[in-house]
Amino acid sequence: MRGQLAPYVFLSPTLVLVTLFFFIPLVMVFILSFTNLDMTNFGILEWWSPANWSLDNYIKIFTNRFFSKILGNTIMYVVLTLTVFNVGLALVIALITTHINRRAGFAFRVLWFLPRITPVVVYIMMWKALAGPAPMGIINSILGPLGIGSGKYLLNTNPWVFIILANGFIGASFGMILFSSAIEAIPKDYLMASKVDGATTWQTIRYVELPALKWPLLFVTTYQTLSLLTSFQQIMLLTDGGPGLYQTEVWALTAYHRALTSYFGNTQWGYGAAWSVVLVIIGIVMAVIYLRVFKFGELVEEPKIDQL
Template sequence: MRTTPRTRAVSDTALFLGPAIVLLAIFFVAPILVNIVVAFTDMSQTLDFKDFPTTKQFNKLGKLDDEALLGIELRRSFYKALMLTLVFVVLTLGIFNLTFALILGLTTTALPDRMGAFFRAVWLLPRMSPSVVYALLWLWVVDSTERGLFNQILMAVGFEPMNLRLDHPMAVIVVANGLIGASLGMIIFTSAIRSIPEHLFHAARADGAGPFSIIRHVILPALRWPISYITIYQALALLVSFEYIFLIMGPARSTMTMAMLSYTKTLAPQIGGGQYAYGAAIAMILIVIGILVALAMWRLTNMKALLQRPRIEVR
């Protein structure tokens, strides 16, 4: 059978993407399907279930059932986790993953190459270090005793020690996640800024533009697509983030986001876990929220235009 160029192109694409598609199906699609199935059961620690399909787990978040007090408590914890997730994502994304990452990208590219590379390497160290080490450093920083780094600074300037984990828990997890999350945006923004043609900067300076005018009229328009990508990617990543929250704050109600609530209800029997079906139902709601957020941001940022074929062919 004679093969055409189009057939060969399709077979080459399948051969190239085949391993990635298989891994994606095994480690991403399959767990989602299993989670959906478990969410419509009454599975508990015994891994056994009698009812399928059932909406019992979702009813706990809706109308009152026979266990009225239990239903009220479950709904309170769920909606509080929903609001904390919104606050956590918006603050971390807006203040650190976008704004602070952009500032880092601008400042490190304005420095000499070696000095800029040094500062970028410093900001990448937390991301390259084990999560437990990073969390232990934060536990030392926010220690409520006089040994904590933050309290040492406060006492040095004449203030009383503070218990940040108790008094300002959301601030702790926002800053802790934001500082490590800003490194990704820093790298992408730095690469995008360096790809801007040099003659645009020379022309702007020749026209009398200052540093802020160059940032506004030259750099920021060129960063439209990187900013859109970071916004969508980091928003979805923060929705399901709970690793540093759990390591630094533990299962505290003051920082119980949706992802943390799903984890504690599922895999933490010492704090009321083992409710596999209920945890899967929360995770399923989180998946739906993530899909809606991704579609909304895709529409608002017009990411479709980024993936279109160029109108001219560059050789």
């Protein structure tokens, strides 16, 4: 009996934490998304009662006149940051730093990793200092004397460039670490064999190394898609969806704005929850598509040795 109980005893702390802070809130958000709970009716509305549930929030989302703007912003933000930085640049850095002197490569990766461990507010303040208007902004004070640019606040003139750069610089370090360790784990014999077979370095990368990165590529792409879909802190701190109306507002930021800021004098918890639920569904659909596209089943298939 004691032996059977032991696993549950060891699991219980985590089970309690995950239940309290993940599963219960998840269910609550899902229920809330069908109610119109907000600051004004808090304590009055019986949000747990099915009588108060409706699809109104979801209708509101899809009929919102900024719906297409927000969806478009989200797609552009996720696709550009993911392809150019989180996967693309990560792969390029990983390949370069694993094909140069080992120590130099390692040092470069350590440097590139620094923004990830810098507090996000400090990190965004640095970008704001870069983007500031002339004569304070670093970029403007360099470009100004050269006669380039208008000297205006760059977050107002080119907000997307800064949002994608600020996110991409951090985002790339995740894939960089995974890809470079995966590249270094490729048996050296494959690389030697490829060279002896007559391949150039580029051909070896193309035909031998990249195929070996299929699994980390799938993982980084999936993980970073979900991560980018739900990330809004950098955007909130940089532009807070501005400078124009909804100009850089993405889905996750909308959910935050609706649910937790009193832009219109109240915080619409139910409506915000509905935005979040749709985002979660989008995330799940994306993950399933990735697994299909990358043929996850084949990646984990058992070998079929039938004779020795």
